[in-house]
Amino acid sequence: MSQEQMIVPASHGEAFRVKAGQHVLIENVYGNQVADLWALAADDAFETSSLDQTRSVNSNIFFATGMTLMSSRRxxxxxxxxxxxxxxxxxLLCPCSRELYRQLGCxxxxxxxxxxFHEALSALDLALPFTPASLNLFMNVPVAPDGTVDRLPPTTVAGDTVVxxxxxxxxxxxxxCPQDVTPINGASRTPRDIGVSLHDTNPAEVTA
Ligand SMILES: [Zn+2]
Known part of the structure; x- marks a missing residue:
């Protein structure tokens, strides 16, 4: 697979086929951008990433290094x-939707x-009749002791990556994410591109 950087254009979605053992590097090119992520099993699109299974297995309401995104079949x-x-x-929070923007007055x-999500799947001739919950990379949603959640701009900087x-x-x-009403994609409320590349080994372990 390609090690060249591909782009998920601002406010759009893309789908990629990834083999077991491959590493996906996702670059927050401008630093401010949230990337909603889903995974589907290659042999059965109905086995989707599941955030409730993920929180259960990792015993955590956040996602961080060392944690594993689980499927609906655990x-x-x-x-x-x-x-x-x-x-x-x-x-924790849902992917944005046409209904959400209607409620925001757009x-x-x-x-x-x-x-x-559905547009990207259709480009691979796949379809699902529902939208699973998303893992919201770089999205800054602190949780207060009383359970209240906040929606703050990302703390990442330009060029930050996850693998x-x-x-x-x-x-x-x-x-x-196309969100340009709240500051979840930064104070400028301007959606940006996300970079993606596929690697056979962990690119973060490459040393000079
Ligand atoms: Zn969104």
């Missing part, structure tokens, strides 16, 4: 093996992560 899908920003990634047709190792053959879907 099988390991992707393990985070490096994170240059060393941040807590959100597992005109119909606002791009959204849920539609991006995920595939634990099974899978389809990876990424959406460069």
């Amino acid at each position: 099988r390991p899908m992707l393990t985070m093996v490096a994170d240059s920003g060393d941040v807590r990634h959100d597992t 005109a119909d047709g606002h791009r959204n992560c849920s539609d991006n 995920l190792r595939a634990e099974m053959d899978l389809v990876l879907v990424l959406s460069a």
Whole structure:
């Protein structure tokens, strides 16, 4: 597979086929951008990434280095093996949707992560009749002791990366979140591109 950097264009989604053992490097090119992530088993699109199974297995409501994204059948899908920003990634909030933007007062047709998920799948001739919960990379959602969640701009900086190792053959879907009403994609409220590349070994372990 390609080690060249591919781009998930701002406010759009892309799907990639990834083999077990391959490493996916996701670059927050501009630093401010949230990337919604899903995985589907290569041999059965109905086995999707599951955030409830993931929180259960990792005994944590955040996602961070060393943790594994689990499937709806409680099988390991992707393990985070490096994170240059060393941040807590959100597992709690839903992917944005046309209904969410309607509630925010936007005109119909606002791009959204849920539609991006289905658009990206259709490019690989795949389809699902529902939208699974997303793993929200770089999304800064601190949780207060009383359970209240906040929505803050990412703390990552331009060029920050995470590396995920595939634990099974899978389809990876990424959406460069189009949210431009709240500051979840930075104070400038300007969605940006996300970079993606596939590697046979962990690119974060390469030393000079
Ligand atoms: Zn979104």
